[in-house]
Amino acid sequence: MTRAFLAVAFAALALPASAQDLLIRGGTIHTGVDGAAPAEMVIARGGRIAYVGPSAGAPSTEGLEVVELNGATLFPGFTDGHAHLDGIGWRELTLNLEGSASVVDAMSRLTAWAEANLEGVIIGRGWIETRWPESASGARFLTAADLDAAAPGRIVLLQRADGHATVASTAAMQQLGITAETQAPFGGEILKGPDGQPTGMFIDAAEQLLAPLMPQADPEATRSAYRAGFQVEARYGWTGIHSMSVPWRDVPLLEAMAEAGEAPVRVYNSVTPDGATELFQTGPRSVADGRVITRAVKFYADGALGSRGAALHAPYSDAPETSGLMQVTREQQVPLYEQALRAGIQLATHAIGDRGNTEVAAWYAEALGNVPPSERPNGEDVRWRIEHAQILRPSDYRWFHELPIIASMQPSHAIGDFHFAPARLGDARLDGAYAWHSLVDRGVIVVGGSDAPVERGDPLIEFYAAVARRDLEGFQGPDWRPQEAVDRATALKMFTLWPAYASFRENELGTIEVGKRADFTAFNIDLMTVPEADIPRGRAVLTVVDGEVVYRAD
The missing domain is CATH 3.10.310.70 (Diaminopimelate Epimerase; Chain A, domain 1)
Known part of the structure; x- marks a missing residue:
């Protein structure tokens, strides 16, 4: 690939050397804390939240940089739980x-x-x-x-x-x-x-x-791609991204970018299998005060529904000659899963079809049974994930609750796929399709993501898809199980607190509470009250990471 290939040049988003001390006010502030009333102001010092609450009785604000929301609505920093x-x-x-x-x-x-x-x-x-x-x-x-x-x-x-x-x-x-x-x-x-x-x-x-x-294969081109990706994420309001299928060769590059101040949002890496052996040996990696963390390996169990690669228990309704494609076997995966347990490395396995999900859950259970908690650095707290968990047999919901398994799901897939998924699956299999509500009701952690660039990657589209379960034109098929939509408080957790949990950082991220990292996202609409149809019409106006304003709308 020649340098001429890079038709567009992107400058790095440089971060100042130290976090700012901020006062944010002038709009509704949703803390994400269950039962808490909206706050009037939040103060950040040294990159941490020092105060959140009413203006009356607040500590001194002398010397703080003041950020006026001008009627916008502030939330805990939104994290894309699955993107590239x-x-x-x-x-x-x-x-x-x-x-x-x-x-x-x-x-x-x-x-x-x-x-x-x-x-x-x-x-x-x-x-x-x-x-x-x-x-x-x-x-x-x-x-x-x-x-x-x-x-x-x-x-x-x-x-x-x-x-x-x-x-x-x-x-x-x-x-x-x-x-x-x-x-x-x-x-x-x-x-x-x-x-x-x-x-x-x-x-x-x-x-x-x-x-x-x-x-x-071109390192210079790859660095330019990451710079461009960072700019897009900050502009959309994401303060963090769980980056999936990261080539092992890119991990040192991302770490160097973070150390150089070129990583304006947080990155939690799940690397490709080629990096599994080395990550198992070194254990989790973290640089730049946790700006880039590498702690997981991403495996693929099957393919995608649209290209009929998702592995199903029964043939495709619109292509009875195929049931999809498994990418790996039990004999390959279970030993790797056992190594991950002993190394304290998280697993994130792609599974879309119902057979793919059944197989992965069974392999997880087998590996967990073979390696006792006493031989695991994390004991019982492994927080393994299935990425997509898109088509499930309702009888398999139990795996997610009992093992447990984090369901990392992308709401926009549902509002795009319903234009072809009923033909692929037939009506009966839709009972377990994109079943966010059913899983949440069983106490399962459901992490929301976008899977960008598969989808656009806008957090407002994802939030809308989760609560409306309609496409962007407002259409919802008559057989599309509208009861699987979630309420807005749950959707907020899907993009804030639950991604924090899925990256072992719920004590630092995910809500606006004193002592946590000062990560915030502000939109020009209030996601908790605006009519559903207006949610995807909004936009991010402020992105703050560790107390630094990394994006502000003009």
Whole structure:
């Protein structure tokens, strides 16, 4: 990947050397503490909360920087419990196909990008075919022929929005030596046409075959992507991100950025399996006063629902020839899970389909049974997670409560997926689909995230999806189990206190209480009272991390 690939330059968001002493006032302040009334002001000193409460009787405010909310509403710092920081940045630097309305629209964007960027590999992401007019049958993926016509002779890789499928141009496949005889690795599939030739679509593990052409091999480009990602997160109001599938090679880079003041929001890393062995040996890592923490390993158990890679117990209702793809086996995973227990490392395993979730829960139970608490640095307190927990059999809810397992879920998936999930699953399996309320009712910690860049990554869209369970046009299918929506107090926990718990920091983050870190997010709307339909129309106006204002709206 050449430096010319970086068409947009992003300056680092530098942080001052020390935290500011702040007084924040002039709007409603929701502390996130159960039963607590809204506060009138909050004082931060040395990056910690020194006072929260009414103006009357407050300690001296002399010498404090005053931040006026001007009627905005302040909350504990919002944390994205599942996203991909590098991917968010790459979305800013590469061809963005989000919202493309058809094959024609997507390919016209590709043509325009190719004409504006005459050299190098073309990388893009964000297309999804489920609502395209060419995809009335739900079967019209992009093909190499589409890419070849839009950008003749160019090496092009366009990843589907969910990140679990990529379409490659003919030139890309030729560059990599991929032919009709190329075999997909375990857990992946190379789609082929009636003539036996690859169509250009690579599903799940087969995407690994395209890795040599991806830009992540360029360290300078990767640093620029992270800088761009940090800017996006701060602007949306996120004070922290649980960054998933972080390449092990990127951990020292992120740590160096934090030490250099280039990490304006908190990062809690779950690394890719290639880093598991070393992390098991070194144990959790933390730098820059906890600005970047690496404590978890992210594994993939199955694929995604949209590309029919999610592993189901029974065949897909709209594709009875397949039940999805498991990415790993019990024999592979249980020994790794046992090593994680003995090393004090958290697990975060991707599971979307009902079979994927059943398998992972059973593997967790087996590993926990094989390693007694006396042999674990964290004893009983392991806080293992399943990422997505998207389609469950109701009979499997018990695993999350009994083991227990943290359910790391992304509300916006539900409001996008209901346009195709009923066809994929059939009505009966919807009983356990995106079942936030059912899990919360059983005492399960449900961490809210966005999975950006799979989704837009706006906390207001995520909050809205959790409480409204409707798409952004207000539509809710008649069979979409509206009872699985949650109340606003629960939704607030999903993006504040519960991500803090899931990163072992509930004593420092997640509520506005004296002694905790001074992390705050302010929106121009009050999420607790504004009409549901107005929630996604709001915007962040202030982001504060450790008492530092890292974003303020003009």
